[in-house]
Amino acid sequence: MKAIVTVIGNDKPGIIAAVSAMLAEASINIEDISQTILQGSFTMIMMVNTEGSAMTMSDLSDACRTLGERIGVTIRAQQQDIFRAMHEI
Numbered sequence: 001m002k003a004i005v006t007v008i009g010n011d012k013p014g015i016i017a018a019v020s021a022m023l024a025e026a027s028i029n030i031e032d033i034s035q036t037i038l039q040g041s042f043t044m045i046m047m048v049n050t051e052g053s054a055m056t057m058s059d060l061s062d063a064c065r066t067l068g069e070r071i072g073v074t075i076r077a078q079q080q081d082i083f084r085a086m087h088e089i
Helices: 015-025 057-071 080-087
Strands: 002-010 029-038 041-049 074-079
Touching: 002 015, 002 057, 002 080, 015 029, 015 041, 015 057, 057 074, 074 080
Parallel strands: none
Antiparallel strands: 002 041, 002 074, 029 041
């Protein structure tokens, strides 16, 4: 299954490394990534593929939330279909 992972928060060293490491440890492949910093605010959107992982979507969502709390940013994971439906007009 494909999912969209979003990361938003104040910029600081190690955000990409922490998120990437968590996904790699769960055998989740990052297929596309976009990140930028706007006036000190860090934003990142990743398309990931969970087919090689034992994690459920609920597990991934919980892991993202927990990691975000630990590193001081907001991290959310949503199924790609749900993400698209929410952001289409």
